[in-house]
Amino acid sequence: xxxxxxxxxxxxxxxxxxxxxxxxxxxxxxxxxxxxxxxxxxxxxxxxxxxxxxxxxxxxxxxxxxxxxxxxxxxxxxxxxxxxxxxxxxxxxxxxxxxxxxxxxxxxxxxxxxxxxxxxxxxxxxxxxxxxxxxxxxxxxxxxxxxxxxxxxxxxxxxxxxxxxxxxxxxxxxxxxxxxxxxxxxxxxxxxxxxxxxxxxxxxxxxxxxxxxxxxxxxxxxxxxxxxxxxxxxxxxxxxxxxxxxxxxxxxxxxxxxxxxxxxxxxxxxxxxxxxxxxxxxxxxxxxxxxxxxxxxxxxxxxxxxxxxxxxxxxxxxxxxxxxxxxxxxxxxxxxxxxxxxxxxxxxxxxxxxxxxxxxxxxxxxxxxxxxxxxxxxxxxxxxxxxxxxxxxxxxxxxxxxxxxxxxxxxxxxxxxxxxxxxxxxxxxxxxxxxxxxxxxxxxxxxxxxxxxxxxxxxxxxxxxxxxxxxxxxxxxxxxxxxxxxxxxxxxxxxxxxxxxxxxxxxxxxxxxxxxxxxxxxxxxxxxxxxxxxxxxxxxxxxxx
Numbered sequence: 271x272x273x274x275x276x277x278x279x280x281x282x283x284x285x286x287x288x289x290x291x292x293x294x295x296x297x298x299x300x301x302x303x304x305x306x307x308x309x310x311x312x313x314x315x316x317x318x319x320x321x322x323x324x325x326x327x328x329x330x331x332x333x334x335x336x337x338x339x340x341x342x343x344x345x346x347x348x349x350x351x352x353x354x355x356x357x358x359x360x361x362x363x364x365x366x367x368x369x370x371x372x373x374x375x376x377x378x379x380x381x382x383x384x385x386x387x388x389x390x391x392x393x394x395x396x397x398x399x400x401x402x403x404x405x406x407x408x409x410x411x412x413x414x415x416x417x418x419x420x421x422x423x424x425x426x427x428x429x430x431x432x433x434x435x436x437x438x439x440x441x442x443x444x445x446x447x448x449x450x451x452x453x454x455x456x457x458x459x460x461x462x463x464x465x466x467x468x469x470x471x472x473x474x475x476x477x478x479x480x481x482x483x484x485x486x487x488x489x490x491x492x493x494x495x496x497x498x499x500x501x502x503x504x505x506x507x508x509x510x511x512x513x514x515x516x517x518x519x520x521x522x523x524x525x526x527x528x529x530x531x532x533x534x535x536x537x538x539x540x541x542x543x544x545x546x547x548x549x550x551x552x553x554x555x556x557x558x559x560x561x562x563x564x565x566x567x568x569x570x571x572x573x574x575x576x577x578x579x580x581x582x583x584x585x586x587x588x589x590x591x592x593x594x595x596x597x598x599x600x601x602x603x604x605x606x607x608x609x610x611x612x613x614x615x616x617x618x619x620x621x622x623x624x625x626x627x628x629x630x631x632x633x634x635x636x637x638x639x640x641x642x643x644x645x646x647x648x649x650x651x652x653x654x655x656x657x658x659x660x661x662x663x664x665x666x667x668x669x670x671x672x673x674x675x676x677x678x679x680x681x682x683x684x685x686x687x688x689x690x691x692x693x694x695x696x697x698x699x700x701x702x703x704x705x706x707x708x709x710x711x712x713x714x715x716x717x718x719x720x721x722x723x724x725x726x727x728x729x730x731x732x733x734x735x736x737x738x739x740x741x742x743x744x745x746x747x748x749x750x751x752x753x754x755x756x757x758x759x760x761x762x763x764x765x766x767x768x769x770x771x772x773x774x775x776x777x778x779x780x781x782x783x784x785x786x787x788x789x790x791x792x793x794x795x796x797x798x799x800x801x802x803x804x805x806x807x808x809x810x811x812x813x814x815x
Contacts, residue, residue, distance in 0.1 A: 334706075334707055334750070337707055338707055338709055338750035338776050339750075339776045339777060339778065341661070341662075342711075342750075342752045342777045345711075345752075346763055346777070346807060347807050348671075349671055349762060349763050350762060350804055351808075352761075353671065353760060353761050353762040355571050355572060355575075356393060356394065359550070359572060361546070362392075362546070362547075362575050362576055362579045363394070363395065363579070365583065366392055366579040366583075367395055367429070369582045369583050369624075369625065370391065370395065370430075370582060370625050371426065371434065371435060371625055372425045372433075373391070373395075373396045373397070373437075373438065374396070374397045374399065374435070374436070374437045375399070375437075375440060376398075376400075376401075376406060376437070376438065376439040376440065376466070376469075376683075377398060377400055377404055377440050377442070377498075378400070378401070378402065378441070378442055378454060379400050379402050379678045379679050379680055379690055379694050380442060380452065380658070380678070380697075381658065381674065381675040382442070382674060383442050383500060384673075384674050384675065384676065386670070387503075387574075387674070388503035388505065388632075388636050388637075389632065389633060390578050390582070390629060390631075390632025391578065391629075392575050392578055392579070393670045393671055393761065394761055396670075397422065398670070398681065399415075399684075400679040400681040400690075401683070401684035401690045402454040402684075402694070403452055403454030403455050403462060403465060404439055404440060404441055404442075404466055404469075405454065405684065406439075406685060407684065407686065408469055408472040408476070409685075411685070412684075415683045415685070418683055419435075419473070422435040422437065423435045423486065423490055426490070426491070427490065432621050433619075433622065433625070434489055434491050434622065435490065435491045435492070436494065436622065437470075437473065437492070437493050438494045438495065438496065439466035439473075439496075440466060440496050440497065440498050440505070441459075441462035441463050441496075441497050441498070442462065442498040442499070442500050443498075444499065444656065445499050445518075446656060450501075453697065459497070462497070463495075466495040466496070466497075467495050467508070470493050470494065470495040474510065477491060488618075489619055492618070492622060494508065494510075495508050496508050499637075500656070501640075502518075502637040502638075502644070503636060503637055504517035504518040504521070504633060504634070504637035505517050505630075505633050506518070507626075509615050509618060510616070510617055510618075511616045513611070513614070513616065515608070515612070515626075515630060517634045518637065520604075520607060520630070520634060521637065524603055524604060526604075526634065526638060527638065528560075529560040529565070529636070529638045529639045529642075530560050530561075531604075532601055532604050532635040533556065533560075533600055534597050534598065534600055534601055536598060537556055537598060537600070538556050538557040538560075539555060539556075539557060540556065541555055542556065542577075542580065544580055547576045547579070547580040550572045550575070550576035551566075551573050554566070554573075559573060559577065560639070563642070563646055565639055567635075568639055581628055581632065584599055585600070585624060585627055585631060586624030586628065588600075588605070588624075589623050589624035589627055593606070604631065604634070605631075608630050608631065609623070609627060612626055644656075655675070657701065658675070658700075658701035660676060660677050660678045660697065660698060660702055661677060661702060661703065661709070662676075662698070662704070662708075662709040662711055663678045663679075663691070663694045663698055663708075663709070663710045663711070664677040664678070664680070664711045664713070665691065665694075665710060665711070665712045665713075665737055665741065666680075666711075666713040666715065666737060667681055667713065667714075667715040668715035668756040668761060668763075669713065670761060671761050677711070678697050679694075680694050687740055688743060688744060691745075692744050695745060707750065708748060708749045708750065709749065709751075709752070710741050710750075710752070711751075711754065711763075712752070712753050713753075713754045713756055713763060714729070714730050714734055714754075714755045715755070715756050715757070715758050716730070716755060716756070716757050716758065717758050717759075719796065719797070720791065720796050721793045722791055722792070723789075725791070726782070726791050731766075731768065734753050734766070734768050735768055738751070738753065738768055750776050751772075751775045751776065752765065752775070752777050753765065753766055753767070753768050753775060762800075765777045765779045765780060765781065766780055766781060766782055779803060781799045781800060781803050784799065
């Protein structure tokens, strides 16, 4: 299955009621340093929100309401189709996870850095934190941050006891144009790097503190920081003692120009013989998987997942054999260069060398693919690819199925989520092709099935209500909302209505709509309504009755 292109963007005129579009979006001023217009995040009063709720009938007939509803319908349909492929590829993903470290990656809200595609990790195999400029409050009050990291460590001890958990803090920059760098750091790349470096230092102090009653070791968790170049998604990782591995530098040093340059000729000119992988990629030559702007390795989801698992396993095996057989898969120069750099990194557990070497092999090839793809894009398309072009803001967790630059993402763990939402709103209202139709998707991700009314109200309804209140404070009345929950091991969004009187919640489907008493909130009823919702979308491509 290929990654679905974004749905056609409906044409939207400025709002016809309640003042000009600039009044609805807030005040504008020019940022002298970047030359970009920045929107101040004005906050509507709770009275304005109540007014929006009270005018449900009027808003429901509004053209913007219908366009938002149609957008969310297509959006939910794409999610269901992607999740279907992930479910069918479950065996492959499990194989990948058996070789890979448990990883938590802290990134900016910027949609251009979204996802795990550039690292070569299947959807859902990395947990992400997303805040403006990758900023986080590293203090005892930010309980959610410590819970996420501690859960990652516990997961690694249970599932990959020989491989430590990895926590990476990543800033970002744009090499093509400094004005496209991180707005949360005023497009100052040094400031962005200094932020993730300082946060990583504080995390090491906290977890490796010898004065602690229960200090952690580097065999349990490793902290790394770095930067992503949003132009081509090449990554730089910087380790505890300052050692640096930079995909962009390696490309230049080794004179690489095409994704195929990373692999050996023998590997490129043969089909994959491994039975599990071949079941998904067929007899296609590896070289063919890397050719063109629609290269299957990067644009066809089944092929990507199968090759990620295959290469992670094979490269890890080669590293465990101290490089013997590397030429069967890789350009020996690339392998030797990366192997030497990682082996000489002080205090890096040896069990991480294989997975990290694989990660850089994939990232280098992916960056070369992106460069080739950019070179062939028309000027207008290239500009849209390099700059912000997010359609909506996603708030919560579980958004890994979204494509690059689809959404600004705000996740719990920042400490001050309102600050992250404010920055996301500014980006959306300045850059989005749908800026006249501001949309926010709020999702709560669960680890277990809902089994009762109490479980639903505490784990879904109460959390959605709190997050919706935060959105109200930042976006006010002029916003269209989608509220959902999902399961961590599934990634399918199930829509619910938090407040039936609020017309800003503009998706007609509510999986709990038929539940008229608290006794209806049973595991069986949830499974039944979730199944019906999924089948309805698969068969009809519709998210509402």
